[in-house]
Amino acid sequence: MPELPEVETTVRGLARFLEGERIARVAVHRPDLRRPFPPDLVQVLTGARVTTLGRRAKYGLIHTDRDRTMVFHLGMSGRWRIEPATIEKHDHLVIETGPGHVLALNDARRFGSVDLVPTDLLDTWGPFAALGPEPLGEGLTPQHLKRAFEGRIAPVKQLLLDQTIVAGLGNIYVCEALFRAKIRPDKEAGRVTLPALARLVPAIRAVLTESILAGGSTIRDYAQPSGELGYFAASGNVYGREGEACGCGGAVTRFVQGGRSTFWCPKCQK
Numbered sequence: 717m718p719e720l721p722e723v724e725t726t727v728r729g730l731a732r733f734l735e736g737e738r739i740a741r742v743a744v745h746r747p748d749l750r751r752p753f754p755p756d757l758v759q760v761l762t763g764a765r766v767t768t769l770g771r772r773a774k775y776g777l778i779h780t781d782r783d784r785t786m787v788f789h790l791g792m793s794g795r796w797r798i799e800p801a802t803i804e805k806h807d808h809l810v811i812e813t814g815p816g817h818v819l820a821l822n823d824a825r826r827f828g829s830v831d832l833v834p835t836d837l838l839d840t841w842g843p844f845a846a847l848g849p850e851p852l853g854e855g856l857t858p859q860h861l862k863r864a865f866e867g868r869i870a871p872v873k874q875l876l877l878d879q880t881i882v883a884g885l886g887n888i889y890v891c892e893a894l895f896r897a898k899i900r901p902d903k904e905a906g907r908v909t910l911p912a913l914a915r916l917v918p919a920i921r922a923v924l925t926e927s928i929l930a931g932g933s934t935i936r937d938y939a940q941p942s943g944e945l946g947y948f949a950a951s952g953n954v955y956g957r958e959g960e961a962c963g964c965g966g967a968v969t970r971f972v973q974g975g976r977s978t979f980w981c982p983k984c985q986k
């Protein structure tokens with residue numbers, strides 16, 4: 717499933733082809749993904765100029781000069797194909813820019829979505845209204861987490877996956893950030909100290925930023941005819957490494973927490 721770093725990398729890759737360009741042609745090849753395509757999508761985007769691109773949580777934002785933003789989510793299997801040699805079965809939305817670049821949104825499992833939202837109403841749009849601060853933005857501070865965790869007995873890992881507390885954090889990155897901050901994932905959130913949270917915030921930023929940089933290093937490939945923007949394999953210190961040695965001399969352990977695998981080192985995470 718594409719996580720925040722992959723969405724960020726996708727947005728940066730798309731920006732190279734879209735930013736400042738006029739959209740010459742839009743084709744929608746089926747009525748829906750997770751939900752129907754907006755009925756006026758082709759009409760609104762055709763002839764519009766893309767002003768900037770952005771990201772909110774795991775959503776990509778394509779802002780246009782028509783006061784509307786195309787918001788896309790990659791769901792489980794979504795990816796953008798850049799300059800595809802041929803249009804394939806799962807290329808559900810195809811955009812052609814003025815200079816003749818072709819971008820296809822491909823989504824075999826169709827858990828993704830495309831919406832058109834008035835740009836000035838994005839903050840209050842349904843899926844965005846309750847989102848917590850961006851993990852890479854200024855709103856995420858140790859004090860914010862301290863307030864959000866106050867009195868909560870739920871495990872800290874579970875609350876970090878709560879999108880109303882921090883937006884867009886997935887399982888892999890929460891495991892890795894807790895490992896770096898030396899916080900045990902099953903610790904009661906309300907008992908995590910401010911100094912520990914002061915380690916956690918930069919740890920969250922670091923794991924995301926490193927992953928974005930790793931994905932960004934492959935951006936140049938996206939300009940190839942078969943280029944794709946979407947999934948790249950994340951690597952970490954604990955995630956997927958059950959039984960391997962930790963630098964502290966302990967061993968990486970896995971347990972199931974809230975239906976998802978948690979990887980951690982019981983020796984150095986307290």
Ligand SMILES: [Zn+2]
Pocket residue numbers: 962963964965966967981982983984985
């Ligand atoms: Zn360890």
